[in-house]
Amino acid sequence: GEIGDTPVYIGGQQFAAWKHTQLILDAVPGRGGMFSLDNGREQRFLVRGRAFDMQEIDMLDPVDRVRAMRAALADDPHRFWLDQARRISWSRFPTRSDDSSFDAGDFAISWFSDGELNLCVNCVDRHLETHGQKTAILFEGDEPGEGRRLTYRDLHEEVCRFANALKHLGVGKGDRVILYMPMVPEAAIAMLACARIGAVHSVVFGGFSPDSLADRINDCGARVVVTADQGMRGGRPIALKANVDGALAHCPAVDSVVVIRRTGADVAMIEARDHRWEELRETVSPDCPAEAMAAEDPLFILYTSGSTGKPKGVLHTTGGYLLWANLTYDILFGGRPDDIFWCTADVGWITGHTYVLYGPLSNGATTVMFDGVPGYPDAGRFWETAGRLGVSVFYTSPTAIRALMRDGDEWVERHDRSSLRLLGTVGEPINPEAWNWYHRVVGEGRCEIIDTWWQTETGGALIAPVPGETATRPGSATKPLPGVHPQLLDADGALLEGATEGNLVIAQSWPGQMRTVYGDHERFFQTYFTTYPGKYFTGDGARRDADGYYWITGRVDDVINVSGHRMGTAEVESALVAHPRVAEAAVVGMPHDIKGQGIYAYVTLNKGEEADDELRRELRQWVRQEIGPIATPDAIQFAPALPKTRSGKIMRRILRKIASGEADGIGDTSTLVDPDVVDRLINGSESAF
Ligand code: PRX
Numbered sequence: 001g002e003i004g005d006t007p008v009y010i011g012g013q014q015f016a017a018w019k020h021t022q023l024i025l026d027a028v029p030g031r032g033g034m035f036s037l038d039n040g041r042e043q044r045f046l047v048r049g050r051a052f053d054m055q056e057i058d059m060l061d062p063v064d065r066v067r068a069m070r071a072a073l074a075d076d077p078h079r080f081w082l083d084q085a086r087r088i089s090w091s092r093f094p095t096r097s098d099d100s101s102f103d104a105g106d107f108a109i110s111w112f113s114d115g116e117l118n119l120c121v122n123c124v125d126r127h128l129e130t131h132g133q134k135t136a137i138l139f140e141g142d143e144p145g146e147g148r149r150l151t152y153r154d155l156h157e158e159v160c161r162f163a164n165a166l167k168h169l170g171v172g173k174g175d176r177v178i179l180y181m182p183m184v185p186e187a188a189i190a191m192l193a194c195a196r197i198g199a200v201h202s203v204v205f206g207g208f209s210p211d212s213l214a215d216r217i218n219d220c221g222a223r224v225v226v227t228a229d230q231g232m233r234g235g236r237p238i239a240l241k242a243n244v245d246g247a248l249a250h251c252p253a254v255d256s257v258v259v260i261r262r263t264g265a266d267v268a269m270i271e272a273r274d275h276r277w278e279e280l281r282e283t284v285s286p287d288c289p290a291e292a293m294a295a296e297d298p299l300f301i302l303y304t305s306g307s308t309g310k311p312k313g314v315l316h317t318t319g320g321y322l323l324w325a326n327l328t329y330d331i332l333f334g335g336r337p338d339d340i341f342w343c344t345a346d347v348g349w350i351t352g353h354t355y356v357l358y359g360p361l362s363n364g365a366t367t368v369m370f371d372g373v374p375g376y377p378d379a380g381r382f383w384e385t386a387g388r389l390g391v392s393v394f395y396t397s398p399t400a401i402r403a404l405m406r407d408g409d410e411w412v413e414r415h416d417r418s419s420l421r422l423l424g425t426v427g428e429p430i431n432p433e434a435w436n437w438y439h440r441v442v443g444e445g446r447c448e449i450i451d452t453w454w455q456t457e458t459g460g461a462l463i464a465p466v467p468g469e470t471a472t473r474p475g476s477a478t479k480p481l482p483g484v485h486p487q488l489l490d491a492d493g494a495l496l497e498g499a500t501e502g503n504l505v506i507a508q509s510w511p512g513q514m515r516t517v518y519g520d521h522e523r524f525f526q527t528y529f530t531t532y533p534g535k536y537f538t539g540d541g542a543r544r545d546a547d548g549y550y551w552i553t554g555r556v557d558d559v560i561n562v563s564g565h566r567m568g569t570a571e572v573e574s575a576l577v578a579h580p581r582v583a584e585a586a587v588v589g590m591p592h593d594i595k596g597q598g599i600y601a602y603v604t605l606n607k608g609e610e611a612d613d614e615l616r617r618e619l620r621q622w623v624r625q626e627i628g629p630i631a632t633p634d635a636i637q638f639a640p641a642l643p644k645t646r647s648g649k650i651m652r653r654i655l656r657k658i659a660s661g662e663a664d665g666i667g668d669t670s671t672l673v674d675p676d677v678v679d680r681l682i683n684g685s686e687s688a689f
Contacts, residue, residue, distance in 0.1 A: 063466070063468040063469045065331075066331055066466045066469050066482065067469070069084075069331075069482045070482050073482050073483060077097070077098070077483075078097045078098070080483075081097035081098060081111075081112075081483075081511070082094065082095075082097055084323060084327060085097075085112055085115065085319075085323060087323065087326050087327060087330070088117065088122050088319075088322055088323055088326055088362065089117065089121060089122055089126050090115050090116060090117040090319075091116045091117055091118070091292045092114070092115055092116035092117075092292075093115060094112035094113070094114050094115030094295060094319070095114055096110075096112060096113050096114050096115075097111065097112060098110075098111055098508075098509060098511075099111070099113055100508075100509035100513075102508075102509070102529050102534050102535060102536060103533070103534050104525075104529075104533065107525060107529065109509055109513055109514075109515050110296055111295065111296075111319060111320035111323075111509070111511045112295040112319040112320060112323070112511070113294070113295055113296050114295075115294075115295040115319050116292045116293065116294055116295070117292070117293060117295065117318060117319060117322070118195065118196065118290040118291060118292060118293055118318075119192075119195040119293070119299060119318055119322050119358070119362075120159060120163075120192045120193070120195040120196035120290055121196075121290045122322060122326075122362045123192060123195075123357070123358060123361035123362050124136075124152060124155050124156050124159055124192060124361070125156060125290065127152045127364045128152055128153060128156060130364075131152060131364060132151060132152050132153040132156075133151050133152075133153060134151060134152055134364070134366065135149045135150070135151055135366045136150055136151060136152045136154075136155045136361060136366065136367070137149070137150045137155060137185050137188060137366075137367060137368075137369055138340065138366055138367070138368045138369070138389060139184065139185050139368075139369050139371070140368060140369070140370045140371065140372070140385055140389065141184075141232070141371050141372065142232040142233060142234065142235065142371050142372040142373075142376065143235075143372075143377075144377065144381070144384060144385065144388075145388070148185070150185055152364075155185075155188075155189070155192070157286045158185070158186075158189045159189050159192045159193050159196060159288075160193075160196070160285070160286050160287055160288035161281050161284050161285070161286050161288075162186075162189050162190055162192075162193035162277075162281075163193040163194075163196040163197050163288040164284035164285055164288050165193075165258065165275075165277070165280045165281065165283075165284050166193055166194065166197060166199060166224065167197060167288075168280070168283075168284060169224055169256045169258070169275075170223070170224075170256075171194075171197065171199050171223070171224055172197065172198070172199070173197065173198030173199065173291055173293075173297075174198060174199070174200065174297075174298070175199045175200065175222075175223065175224075176199070176200045176201075176202055176220040176221055176222040176223075176301065177190075177194050177199050177200070177201050177202070177222055177224045177225075177226065178201075178202050178203075178204060178213075178216065178217050178220070178222040178224070178225045178226070179191065179201055179202070179203040179204070179225075179226045179227075179347075180203075180204045180206060180208075180213060180225060180226070180227045180240055180243070180244055181203070181206060181226065181227060181228055181231075181240070181260070181347065181348075182206060182228050182231035182232065182233075182238070182240065182262055182371050183346055183347060183352075183369050183370060183371040184228065184260065184262060184369070184371060185369060186226075186228070186260045186277065187203070187347050187369075188347070188356075188357050188361075188369065190226045190258075191203065191300075191347070191353075191357065192357075192361075194300075195299060195318075196288060196290050196291065197288070197290075197291050198291035198293050198297065200220075200298045200299065200300055200301060201300045201301075202216060202220050202222065202300060202301040202302065202303070202313070203300075203302065203347050203348050203352075203353070204216050204217075204303070204348060205346060205348025205349065205628075206231050206238060206240055206346070206348060207238075207348070207628045207629055207630055208348075208627070208628040209243070209624070209625055209626060209627055209628045210243045210244075210246030210247040211247070211250075211625075211626055211627075212311075212626075212627055212628055213243060213244065213247040214246075214247040214248070214249075214250040214251050215310060215311070216303050216311070216313075217247060217248075217251045217253075217254060218250070218251055218253070219303075219310075219313055219518065219519065220301050220313055220518055220519075221253060222253070222254065223253055223254055223255055223256065224254070224255075224256045224257070224258070225244055225248070225254055225256075225257045225258070226257075226258045226260070226277075227240045227241055227244045227257065227258070227259055227260070228240050228241065228259065228260040228261070228262040228263075229241050229259055229260070229261055229262055229263055229264065229265045229267045230262055230263040230265045230267070231262060231263075231371075232262065232263055232371065233371070233372065233373055233376075234372065234373040234375065234376035235376055235377070237263060237265065240262075241259055241267040241268070242267065242268075244257060245268060245270075254273075255273060256273060256274075256275065257270075257273055257274045257275065258275050258277050258280065259274055259275065259276055259277060260277045260278075261276070261277070261278055293318045294318070294319075295317065295318055295319025295320065296317045296318070296319065296320075296515070297317060297318050298315055298316075298317055298318075298515075299316050299317055299318045299321055299322075300315075300316055300353065301313040301314065301315050301316075301518045302314050302316070302349075302350055302353065302456055304350075304456040304457075304566055305559055305566045305567050305568035305571060306527060306557075306559065306568055307539070307557040307558035307559055307568060307569075307570065308558070308568070308570050309568075309570060310571070311568070311571070312517040312518075312520070312523065312524075312527070313517060313518030313519065314350075314456050314457055314514045314517065314518075315514060315515050315516045315517070315518045316459055316512070316514055316515065317515050319511070320459075320511035320512060320513070321358075321459045321460075321511070321512050322358060322362060323511045323512075324459050324460040324510065324511045324512025325353075325354045325355075325358040325359040325362060325459065325460050325512065326358075326359060326362040326363060327460075327511075328354075328359065328460040328461045328464075328481060328512075329354075329355060329359025329360055329362070329363055329365075329460075330359075330363055331466055331481065331482075332424070332450055332452065332461060332464055332466065332467070332481075333355075333359075333360075333393045333395070333422060333424065333450070334360075334363050334365060336392070337364075338392075339365055339366065339392045339393055340366050340368065340389055340390050340391045340392050340393075340419070341355075341360050341365050341366065341367050341368065341391070341392070341393045341395075342367075342368035342370065342385075342386060342389070342391045342393070342394050342395065343355040343356045343360075343367070343368075343395040343396075343424075344370055344374070344382070344394075344395065344396040344397070344400065345395075345396075345397075345426075345427075347369075349456075349565075350454075350455070350456040350459070351395075351426055351427065354459060354460045354512075355395060355426075355460075356369060359460065368389060368391065370385070374396075374400045374403065374404060375403070375404075375407075378411065379404055379407035379408075379411040380411040380412070380414060380415055382394075382396070382400075382404070383411070383412050383414075383415035383417055383442070384415045386415070386417065386419065386420060387415045387416040387417060387418075387419065390419045391419055391420065392419050392420060392421045392422070393420075393421065393422045393423075393424070394420055394422070394423050394424070394442075395423075395424035395425070395426065395450075395452075396424070396425060396426075397425065397426060397427040397428065397563070397564040398425050398427065398428050398429070398430040398431070398434055398564065398596065399427070399428065399563040399564050399594060399595055399596060401425065401430070401434045401437065401438050401442075402431075402434050402593070402594050402596075403594050405433075405434055405437045405438075405441075406594065409441050412441050412442055413441070417442065417443075417444065420442070420443060420446075420447050421446075421447055422447055422448055422450060422467060423438055423439070423442060423443050423447045423448070423449050423450065424449070424450040424451070424452060425438070425449065425450070425451050425452070426451075426452045426453075426454070426461075426564070427561070427564030427565075428554075428561045428563075428564045428596045428597075429475070429551075429552050429553065429554055429596070430451055430474075430475060431475060432474035432475040435449055435451070435474035435475055436474055439474070448465070448467050448468075448472060449472055449474075450464055450465055450467065450472075451464065451465070451472070451475075451476065451477045451478070452464035452477060453477035453540075453550070453552050455538065455539075456514070456566070457513070457514045457528070457538075458506075458510070458512055458513060458514075459511075459512025459513060459514065460512045461481060462480060462481060462484045462486070462506065462510070463477040463478065463479065463480050463481070463484065463486060463550050463552075464477055464478065464481060465477075465478040465479070466481070473549055475551060476545075476549045476550065476551045477550055477551075477552055478549050478550065479548060479549060479550065480550075483510050483511075484506065484510055485506060485507040485508045486504060486505070486506055486507075486542075486550065487504075487505050487506075487507050487535065488500055488501065488502035488503065488504060488505075488542060488544055489502050489503050489505055489532055489535070490502050490503070491503070493531075493532045493533075498544075498546070499544060499545050499546040500543070500544055501541070501542070501543040501544070501553070502541065502542070503531075503532070503537065503538075503540075503541055503542075503556055504538045504540045504541060504542040504550075504552070505532050505535035505536060505537050505538060506535065506536040506538065507534075507535055507536075509536075513536070539555055539556065539557045539559060540552055540553070540554065540555055540556065541553040541554060541555075541556040554597075555589075558570060558652070560587075560588070560589035560597045560599065561589070561596055561597050562589075562592075562595050562596070562597050562598065562599060562630060562631075563594075563595040563596065563630070564596070565630045567599065567630070567631055569586075569587040569588060569589075570587075571627060571631070572585075572587040572599060572601065572623060572627065572631055572633065573585045573586060573587050573601075575622070575623045575626035575627050575631070576601060576603060576619065576622075576623065578622075578626065579618075579619060579622050580606075581605055581606055581609045581615065582603055582604070582605060582606070582619070583604045583605060583606045583607075584603075584604040584642060585601055585602065585603050585604070586601070586602045586642050586650050586652065586655055587599060587600065587601045587602075587633070588600050588602075588652055588655045588656045588659050589656070589659070590634070590635065590656075590659040590660050591660055592634065595634075598634035598635065599631065599632070599633045599634050599635070600633070600634065600635045600637070600655075600659035600688065601619075601633040601635065601636045601637070602637050602639045602642060602655060602681070603619065603636055603637070603638055603639065604638075604639055604640065604641065604642060605638065611638035615638075616636045616638075619633070619636055620632050620633055620636065634689070635659070635688035635689050636688060637681070637684055637685055637687065637688035638684070638687075639680075639681055639684065640680065641674065641677050641680075642655070642677065643655070643669070643672050643674075643677045643678055643681070644672065644673055644674075644677075645671050645672060645673065646671070646673055651669075651671075651672065654666055654669065654678060654681075655681075658678075658681050658682055658685050659685070661685075663682045663685075666678060
């Protein structure tokens with residue numbers, strides 16, 4: 001109906017009513033609903049006709065919507081965030097919004113703290129009434145066309161069953177559950193099932209070694225592991241269950257393993273400990289009530305690499321994370337009820353959590369889960385599959401784009417891409433050449449490119465273009481999303497203004513921010529809030545141009561980004577020195593055409609050991625086994641000595657220059673104990689590959 005010219009709030013968003021001839025409200029027919037006017041008065045209304053949901057509100061111009069959000073936020077942040085909180089369903093609606101402080105004295109990160117909700121209800125149950133028959137998960141296996149569809153109703157039943165199975169195994173609120181899974185619907189089902197009963201999931205990427213898996217299991221104290229017999233990637237089996245067996249030799253606390261059938265391979269099952277999911281499933285009820293969770297109750301732990309030590313367990317909580325996943329998915333990718341959204345990330349990474357599952361599902365969208373690789377069976381796989389499934393929004397990594405670009409345009413052009421309307425990238429800086437190819441060849445120049453900058457720690461995208469609102473520039477993640485306050489600082493912490501380059505910090509909390517390092521709150525504070533007191537330090541460097549666009553230049557700490565996978569140089573070093581013939585190791589990143597960065601290791605052997613190609617191969621194999629294939633060094637240089645200062649510190653700056661083939665730019669070496677070491681390293685660098 002006509003509301004006149006009073007701004008109207010619907011589903012937590014402000015609309016300028018006069019722009020629209022018709023209002024569509026979130027309500028159930030016959031039961032009516034509520035909208036609030038700008039003067040705070042609430043008006044009841046009754047809906048005739050059919051029920052509408054949030055998605056159909058998106059018929060309003062999305063750009064207007066984001067502009068209205070920015071204006072509302074500037075006007076009254078507390079009210080804005082509580083309005084936004086209406087995007088999701090709460091069993092108790094919060095009255096508090098942001099209670100965070102980055103300062104040492106009253107350090108806290110807290111959002112919507114008096115609210116109560118359940119993530120699984122938001123991703124599944126609340127869609128049943130309006131679109132239970134809509135496809136929630138579109139599974140595409142390793143072989144083209146090997147797939148299945150789960151409607152929201154199917155998903156609900158499977159999740160309830162899985163939740164009951166977990167309860168049967170003794171899992172309750174707050175307990176940690178490890179998932180070591182292929183990209184099959186059961187991974188999503190198990191994650192949602194954990195959330196339903198208040199258990200905390202921690203997904204470990206299936207490419208990690210048994211040792212890496214064991215470290216994560218022990219760090220979070222999980223008792224239950226969910227896995228599959230095998231994974232299947234690019235036509236090759238991955239021994240998931242066997243790896244779990246290997247890991248569990250070091251994990252005395254684990255008493256139950258749930259094994260999902262993926263390939264049907266014959267795997268060892270240990271009596272009383274190992275359970276077949278297909279058998280458990282038949283014994284449990286398809287009804288399971290959802291646990292009411294406080295907004296700040298833990299939702300999941302995801303391990304990620306930092307500059308020092310072992311990977312840390314990034315902990316996200318329920319309310320703020322879900323809201324940020326929901327909101328960012330909606331304004332970046334969402335907007336059309338019939339969209340088919342395909343994010344190619346694995347659920348073992350944060351992108352898989354937020355944009356394969358929680359963002360799309362909480363918005364009632366259809367999401368693709370892909371269990372294959374871009375080059376199998378051939379380099380046309382992405383586009384063949386996108387065409388066949390009718391994918392409209394496609395989100396992948398710069399590494400995949402660069403690799404496919406190298407394979408040639410014909411692999412793209414032979415497949416129909418007319419369903420695509422929007423293309424996204426994430427995980428690493430995208431070079432303008434790859435950006436342009438993605439835009440011109442894949443997107444036929446029609447589709448906007450959404451380069452999204454964010455981190456495991458941030459829960460969802462922070463800097464990214466809003467389609468239609470922000471004009472894109474190849475290689476720039478553009479501008480902050482509403483509620484995100486980036487700043488650039490120099491090495492001394494001074495704020496840099498205007499067009500400049502510096503270290504990227506975020507000045508204020510946002511709902512999706514991580515809450516702690518699991519089991520080590522002090523490490524959390526030390527890692528992120530002490531480099532620049534009062535600010536969240538991202539570990540990234542960035543340039544800002546005269547128009548306020550951000551251009552992420554990459555990590556400024558000892559983290560490297562290999563094919564979009566984060567790797568701590570310290571982790572690779574400790575794997576190398578664990579080898580009996582290695583005395584010392586230093587690892588740095590080097591430029592790599594496809595992977596963005598490669599891993600370059602300098603290795604000093606024990607006295608009397610001979611360096612040869614055989615040992616180089618052995619060390620590469622060793623690191624694969626210790627950490628996983630993603631950590632395999634691209635180059636190993638045997639170095640009799642490393643460049644050290646008098647205090648014994650390795651000068652990595654020099655090692656990075658040599659690894660990058662920029663020996664000319666090494667600069668001052670006078671503080672080294674033995675400056676001649678540098679020349680010897682430069683001369684020996686040719687033999688590293
Ligand atoms: O260096 C940045 C890079 O990836 C890091 C975060 O890695 P991870 O926690 O594994 O999360 C990856 C997926 C969100 C960042 O510190 N990075 C991520 N996205 C971009 C990026 N660098 C440049 N441009 C991006 N769009």
